[in-house]
Amino acid sequence: MVGRQHTAAVVADVFDRMAWRDTYAQSAGLRELAEELLTHHAHAADLLADTFLAAYQLTGPRVREPADMAPSRLVNHHIVNALVETPEFTGLRRETAGDPYAAALAVLAQAPALRELLDRSRDPGDDAARTTGAAGASELAEAPAAGGTAGAPPPTATPRPQTSQAPASAAPASQAAGGAARTAAEAVPGARAAARTAVARAAEAVRGEATLMRAWGVTPGELERMPFDRRARLAERLRTGRLARWAELIGRFREMADAERARKLESATGELVGVTLGDDLSRVIPSELAHLGLPELRAVFAVRYAAGELMLYDSRTEQSSGRGAVIACVDTSHSMYEAGPGGVTREAWAKACALALLDQARHERRDFVGILFSAADKLRVFRFPADRPADPAEVLDFAESFLGGGTSYQAPLTAAAGLLADEFDETARARGDIVLLTDDECAVTAEWRRDWDDARRRLGFRLFGLAVGAPDAAGSGSVLEALCDDLRSVEDLTDVHAAAGLFRSI
Template structure:
């Protein structure tokens, strides 16, 4: 019995299957992450076909990326079957890509999960090809360890049975226990021999392993940089996604990585900055608008004729006297920014002709206007419209809406590809404006087509517009204005090139 216990202790207690020191909380966190991520589950299943110890390897990759100060265990602390895992992880931590990747992933559940999927998937492929020999050796060692464990367990079971059986059966059970113990001891002697051969094989494949790990880290870093840039373009900080479940974070990240939304993010980043600049400039200009002429001593606002007095010695004394008395003629300024404004509503044409660059540009403009609504603390709505028979897709976002980011991604992702009808989205806009306690809403209507506006609709629409004091700015993409757009528009902006400057014409609302 003592020999069996000694054998089991030599195999397990002081040895580990994880190369990065992980406590129970680390294990539970990653397990929960896997349960919620189909991507991680798929990669794990795929990787285990090549390497039986792939699941602990994934834990090591995640721990090395996520933990604040990951600690790599010494080679002698590892079970022999997991020595390959440790070597791969050690080589991972030695790459420059890993050090840069950690800037994204440390204590960041989204980036660490995404990078774990990418690196694990990449390594799973290498373990089936370039590193297949090393994976096969690790699998053989794993089989050997399991055989030793099995024989040891059998020996212990026979010993327990022998203590409880009849006298005439005891000898046979003790004989079986001894045979299992002997087999376990025999198998155990193979471990150092096999470990030596495997170590030599890994040393011979050192360059292959180095390249495999570097390529995996390189791909993960490229993805992390791309995701960070995309999120920056969208104006997404940790606060926008911190409270989302991890499965939702990963889903949104995958959506943001689609080609259409990556292009949109690049444009949106520039348009957001342009919109913010326009608004700040507008506020400065509003503060400096001339309202009337008054009296005072502000040199920067004096009338030209007062400044002209400084050129004449006698008049200069009068100037100085009135300056001290705050009695010089100067411009009075009055800010023109209105408080309590109605919603910003963006109507986006979703007809088939808008697909491609026009769709990306129009939605980037729509989302930049969301930035303005946020700055002005105004309600916002985006209305995707098509033909008369197609339902409108309406997204409303209130100031400080906790779901703003998810809704914005929904606005960017939706596309109808139908026909064109103007009256339905304009009617919906009026209904939204009626719900607001404030007047002076702004409608931005973006289209590349034309549609009939009936006299009855024109009359009713303009009546509501007068009552609620809202404005309509129509953006025509590669289309000429006609009598129909003139019927409901206060301003028409004709856009021939989908560039930032042309979008800037809309951001003065």
């Protein structure tokens, strides 16, 4: 008896088909690709669904046997089989399995190869089916649960009694299916080489986008919760924005800051405030350890250790959650657009450092404020409270904004001190940290300096300075040196470790 004639090469369950329908409905790119291909290839809709499902399924794709396929879909089967058999396909699935967005991105990245392979297999007789294929574009998002377009077998037909001629007809049908499979392979010359190139390109595209998201601090958890269209817009903005080419620098800054945080935690012993009882041998006071030198007192030491009654130094570690905000004041005057050695602009280095400070503040459950400044009348403030996730779109607005113009220290520092004063009045949090990233030197008035010193004494904040690409701004007797508690000069803009000490101090 002849088996079912499936139109989907990849076996899929109802949940896989649902993922495909939802993703297709949300992805304008997939819909446009389907409409384009269906004007020339009647069954391209099924091929796109198969390509998506092969990348998306968690357990790995199971491709049907050629004999189980409808003859009209054998070319699709041959193309899909060539894709999943490439050595690169396993690497692609590490990025796409279970992630409908990544699987859709993989399909779009393979579009040129799919288009080329379908063109190679084009049959003049296929033109007669174009009308049906074009209609399939509008119905693609509503692939029936029991149909074959999304990989499900059609409804089981009512069985009929076998006749004596059935065995005789089965052999020719089987031979026809085998012949059609060979014809499909012959109709797509070079399919395996093209498939390998396509899968490698798709894997590179998916990994590249994932790396871009990580560099900008967008976590996998955030991506999973993000609607498809919003994720697509974010990815496009990250690829084409003003700081897109500095993603690698931003990523290195964040990795450096993570390492410095870990080092700071390892060496944080806290302030000694007295003596307590416990069993932590690293904090045992010397008089207790002296008991180990007397054989008759060793048993007493062991008993007290077991009971947790050894005398220990008591320490109090500073709690960052009780401290004020971290505020990054980033100079965006015209001179910050200049590039240093390695082609890195001063703005890119300063913004990358500020984004790493945002991570630092969130890790310590402190508010973060980004202040962009240039001339006295040019100021933009971006607030990122610790009690809610940082919106990636707002982070990008902060990173990509550039004001131009001259440089004034008074405006950003006054705004920063005012924010810390408001925070202190509302929550009693003091001891905030302000980081001033600039490449210029400018004067401040004596009256402003008196007000600044009064605010510092009242609120207990610290001012860190980074002279970015301009060592003269950090020279002896400079305004920066007079204002800052800690001033560092950054000459090599390719070196993220120039700011390492800052992340150990904040």
